[in-house]
Amino acid sequence: MTNPPNVPFKAPTPRKPKPGVKARSAARLAAVQALYQIEVTGRPATGVIKEFVAHRLGVEFDEGEKLHDADQAFFGDLVRGASERREDIDGLIAPALTADWPLDRLDSILRATLRMAVYEFLARVDVPARVVINEYLDVAHAFFAGSEPAFANGVLNTxxxxxxxxxxT
Structure with missing residues (x-):
């Protein structure tokens, strides 16, 4: 997927968030978008992080409402960590998928969502696993109205x- 010449890249926009979205939840949503952008454009994580911090965190929606200011440090850790450990993360996700739906066949946003959650399972032990699952299910629901959130739930639980x-236990 490429953008036409002279058209800037635009990450997918989720539906309007629920009122009261917290700073870490906003960071997770933005981190999935950033990871998607890194995959699609091939840009390095550091550049994408800088762009998001400067221009996209606190995104305004149609009615002039803003997504709660994202926790920028948490956002940076998620994007940097998931990008740097992508190969290891993919190696953990792949066995949890069926042969009919390998990682490269999944929608890019769904793939980014799974990668980001697995990074949190590995590196953010300060966040309980059940919280990670719930947070990324919310992210999946922000982007998908079909069966993708249920699919993500099964993979993340596994x-x-x-x-x-x-x-x-």
Whole structure:
């Protein structure tokens, strides 16, 4: 997928968030968009992070409302970490998928959502696995109205139990 010449890249826009979205939730939503942008454009994470911090965090929606200011440090950690560990993360996600739906066949936003959640399972042990699952299900619901959120829920539950079994005993 490429943009026509002289047309700036635009990350997918989620539906309007629920009122009261917290700073970390906003950071997760933006981090999935940034990871998508990194995959589609091939730009380095540092440049995409700078762009998001300067221009996209606190995005205004149609009615002039703003998404709650995202936790910029948390956002940077998520994007940088998921980008740097992408190969390892993909190696963990792939066995949780069916042969009919390998990672490269998934929608790019869904793939970014799974990658970001797995990064949190691995690196953000300060966040309970169940919270990570719920947060990324909210992200999936922001982008998808079909079966994708249920698919993400199944994959994330499987991976959370593998990566953090002590939280599910």
């Amino acid at each position: 991976l959370a139990r593998r990566l953090r079994p002590a939280e599910f």
